[in-house]
Amino acid sequence: MRPLVAHIDLDALRHNYRIAQRCAPQSHSVAVIKADAYGHGALACARALADEAPAFAVASLEEALVLRRGGIDTPVVLLEGIFSADELEAVDAHRLWMTVHSHWQLEALEAYTPSAPIPVWVKVDTGMHRLGFDPDEAEAVWQALRDAPQAGQLHLMTHFATADAEHSSHYARQLDCAGALARRLKAPLSLANSPATLAHADAHGAYNRPGVMLYGSDPLERANDASRALEPVMTLRSEIIALRDIAPGERVGYGGRYRADTPRRIAVVAAGYGDGYDRHAADGTPMLVDGQRATLAGKVSMDMLTVDVTGIADARIGSEVVLWGRAANGAVLPVDEVARHCDTISYTLLTGVLPRVPRRYHPLP
Structure with a gap:
């Protein structure tokens, strides 16, 4: 056989996940396994972390169904939410957690009758300018979801653009914006991606979202002790x-x-x-x-x-x-x-x- 092989060290994966936990012991570390676990094999990686991770995060319903069909019953967050209203039936049937980042998604959820309330992560755009509600409209969205019987437990989330930089005023502005909004709403926060998990304790919320660090890649502009301890998967x-x-x-x-x-x-x-x-x-x-x-x-x-x-x-x-x-x-x-x-x-x-x-x-x- 052709000798090229990708060897995947699942012990190294668990080691890196535990680094994320040690960096933020008061937070839950959601293991991000989108894009087929960054090319490592989502189902195999989910099985390796099933006894440790409180939840997994993927980009789409298709990625979530790979896990469910493979026997993974851990909660799964859809980081981009649904792409059409008819996906809500599968979200409900497979007990997935749903991101809501747009008004049409909110309206679709309000028009649907799930078998049980669906946990929702409300995404706010604090400066990345991709997905998310503007901060000045987030309170109304949050209240609408609190009043909606279709929505279960709510979390507030955002995504940092420059958490990998050693010093970034943009990061500080995003953090301040998210923190102020969370205090007003009394909302649990999910802020930290891999670099924020490794280097920014002020961003450690109820749920962190370590991704590339799980696979042994150092996302920081300047390595620290935690990132240097990562092992290649x-x-x-x-x-x-x-x-x-x-x-x-x-x-x-x-x-x-x-x-x-x-x-x-x-x-x-x-x-x-x-x-x-x-x-x-x-x-x-x-x-x-x-x-x-x-x-x-x-x-x-x-x-x-x-x-x-x-x-x-x-x-x-x-x-x-x-x-x-x-x-x-x-x-x-x-x-x-x-x-x-x-x-x-x-x-x-x-x-x-x-x-x-x-x-x-x-x-x-």
Whole structure:
């Protein structure tokens, strides 16, 4: 079989979740497993956290139904709510928690008769300017839901735009806005995403929403002790499938982008953009060959990429190549470091690993 595999360490996932809990011991940590748990497999990750997380968060009804059909009965929050009124029947039947961020969603809920009141998270736009009610209309929305027999327990939520920054006046304004509104409404709050969970104790509310940190990615502009303790959950691992020596002046790969300035040894690795490895990776993007640092040499192809292994004397056919994650010898290549060389963020790399790459879980979920 082709050697490229995404190894998923569920013990590391639990370790990272417990860091979120330790950062905010007075809060409930909702595990965000949208986008197929950031490419790690939502059902497997939910099973691994089912005894610890009080709730899961997903983007859509379709994602929630994957969990329910897989036997997960933990509460599930729909972070974007419903996309059409006819979804309310499934929200009710599967006992989901619903975000309301728009007037049409409120009206749809008021027109529906559920079998039991549906817990609602009211989203307020405090400065992200994506979803949510304006703060000056949030009180009326909150009161309408309090009066609606269709709505169960209410929570107030918002989303930070700059919680990853070490110092941000925009973050402070969002926090002040949300806090003032919550005090007026006497509302439980859900504020903290991953960076706020790790670095902003003032944002820890009734429910935090750790996401990418669960998978071992550090979302902070400047790492702290908590973020440095995160462990990689996904290791994207392949092998060398060919080796060749090239002379000075020779070029490697499409467009001949990489040019050898001295005699170099080049390894071909079974991984490419057809697997989700970023085609924008620059020459010099790091990887681990038998646990030792090596660098990309030439453009990424659909099914292969080329690595300069000149300084690795033992590199051979079948040598382990870690694109990100933990090597067999314990060396770690953070996905965040790889992302910087691709001019992107870890989220796109993790969620971009395509279905043809098999996921292997340890321990079994």
